[in-house]
Amino acid sequence: MYFFLCHLSFLDLCYTTSTVPQLLIHLHGPDRTITYGGCVAQLFISLALGSTECVLLVVMAFDRYTAVCRPLHYLTIMHPRLCQALAAISWVGGTMNSLVQAGLMMAMPLCGLHQLNHFFCEMPVLLKLACEDTQGTEVKMFVARVIILVVPAALILTSYVHIARAVLKVNSIAGRRKAFGTCGSHLLVVSLFYGSAIYTYLQPTSSYSQSEGKFVALFYTIITPMLNPLIYTLRNKDVKGALRKVLWKGRD
Template sequence: MDGSTLQSPQLKNHSILVEFILLGFSDVSNLQELLFGVFLIIYLIIVMSNSLIIIITRTDPSLQTPMYFFLGNFSFLEICYVSVTVPRLLTNLCRQDRSISFMACATQMYFFLVFGATECFILTAMAYDRYVAICNPLLYPLIMNNRLCIQLAAGCWLSGVPVHIGFTYWIFSLPFCGSNQLNHFFCDIPPVLTLACGDTFMIEILVYVIALLVVTIPFMLIFGSYLKIISTILKLPSATGRAKAFSTCSSHLIVVALFFGSGIITYLRPKSSHSARTDKFLSLFYTVVTPMFNPMIYCLRNKDVMIAMKKFLLRCIML
């Protein structure tokens, strides 16, 4: 896609931009090699740990339940999610040319938004699974059958696709006729909008609307589910039963808090409070740090996953 096809006709007399320059962490030029090493190690940890979870949830007979079906989907999503931003970040850290074309920037933003929306929906589906398991345990096998699990997973993966196609196209149809230096390490919405020289009011309103639909509503559904879950757990007569019920939910709850907390702060805080440094820090948190901790949270706090992982690693060593 040529940059000129993305510009409004009334700005033909302006200098048309055809690419952006991702500044990334160029303000700490003396730390480029260190940052490259750190992000490379983090990326490898994310890919390998999530791949391991996918393998054991697919192959271990004790993990063939809806909860681990969604965990396998979530782990695959995490690999896709970080692969949208981190490889480009690593490339930019080890080369002088940090340019990114309009098409590449739009593509990166689109997949980042789609995978981010999918993560919100999958976390919501996982909360619903825990709600049914704890609040309606006798009906759990009937409600959370294979057909419903596949439908929920497919809905999570596909729901954000059409919305974000139109949204991304609208953003990159704005006129960009000033600086092409994007003060970020990937093509996120706030830094891209700061470079637009047209009226971005409607886009900003749409950002809040989509954030409400994709982030806030799923978060409220999860919050409501956990109110019911906690209420049910507290009514259990056995302390052991309460502890076991809490342990099956705590990992998911921690992941929800980390992901939704940083996402809500990034996209729903007032525009006046945005700064490039803060945006980059928050983006690092939910694009790199949280995905790195998610497998650890799910593994270390889940005995079934730990047992399955030990069995798998022992089989690999014995081969």
Template sequence: MDWTNGTSTDFILLGLFPGFGHPELLILIVLLIYTVAFAGNSVLILLIWLDSRLHTPMYFLLSQLSVIDLAYISSTVPKTATNYFEGRRSISYFACAAQMFFFLTLGLAECILLTLMAYDRYVAVCNPLRYAVLMSPKVCLQMAAAVWTGAALAALVHTIYPMHFPICGSREINHYFCEMPAILRMSCADTSVYEMVKFVSTIVFLLVPFILILASYTLIFLTVLSMNSRKGRNKALATCSSHLMVVSLYFGQAIFIYMTPTSSHTPEQDQVGAVLGTIVTPMLNPLIYSLRNKEVLGALRKCTGRCCHCEHCLFLQCDAQKCFIFNFKSVRNQLKS
């Protein structure tokens, strides 16, 4: 099949690990992960929305993280699967730019949100008396607005700039979606100035948030160690450890891809990092927060118990109606006799 029959501005996505001998196996695994991630994040959002006990700043921010993860994995996997099953690899210039914009927006939003989640835990553990003021509903909404607005503006800059570099020779992207390093690698212009801009941006959106998160948890651990209550200490550590696992997964791969020069790592290494960040992490986040969180598990049991109770009530109501009809017929027969 000829994949290069598109217009001159079309790009060719070579797909997920094009050198791998069994692409159908990769697609099946990716679709399985996508299904688990979609279901896990959707259930978590639903539980936080339905259960009033989860209407707190921590779970509000967690619901925002689940929304980001849902959109994050949906910005790449459906297009990859569609291209595979349709036997085509082309993506238009504008579709590539849109995919890059949404991918960067969601990635930057997750960096900022993880930092705010660490701040929320810091206030809850280290300054609990002022928690209601510092993390009021109004403040939480302002935080969410700042996350989405700041991420979108930064992503717009980092989409327009790379997409205007001239492309020389092949327009094949050795990746399964349009990512900035892959686009830069095809350019025949001098990208050193933009590489410096990218490096500064990654310091602002990756390194600074990561340092703030580490500082927050250093203060949290110092406060937790000084607690007299063993139960309170264990609860604080359990909540913080879940967030630290998510931070390690996400920031590790992002720092590797975006804080090192594009020429210093291969396309295969970029793909491994991208898979960890955009496919594996969105699947693991709801599992980490639900399996290690008693309040989320309690909300899940409450919700499933309510559903089972409703079914049980309908069954009892049906039995009562049958019983009433049976008794009515018995009385009528007795009167006739």
């Protein structure tokens, strides 16, 4: 579990770094421009990191499923080599998805003043600047988004159905609480991330609201990565104990 949490923490750090510094620059000064190369780089990096998190959350769900439903075989199934392979698949899969979608976007000519009503270069906003008909490209992107969003979400829900069945068979109330506590953090993170991402990327470009899009994008680019450390660490008894000591020292 902690092996995958390390990857998630590093991923969230990179994710916020790909958007927040440029956002702070735009908020601080009058110049709110970004070069085309910088916009493409931001698009590719944010897509790659977001897609990687989609796959990594599935891997973490499989880890929780193994821990709850196959506890006696956990160490055998979740071998360090398998964990490393699953983490590598997450990073490679996310990068490949970004290459496909960013490549499709770059192949389209852009028209107008090239003004983005957003705080970073996001796919739905860039599609509105395209000169040609985007229907064919949107269909290809939609297929890629279903693979990277809907399929992982379905796998996570399936794993939690099996987890819920296994937990309900536990006679001990303390055992049930421990199992739900183990999975509760991950399920909350999944709900925050997938809920906002599916809302943004699985709706037609014609019905995409830029004002609502900016608000929703804050969740999966800034708020969710910021909350992830709190969601996971505050459920840890050692972290809670250390936090209480710090707070009591501050009062003294």
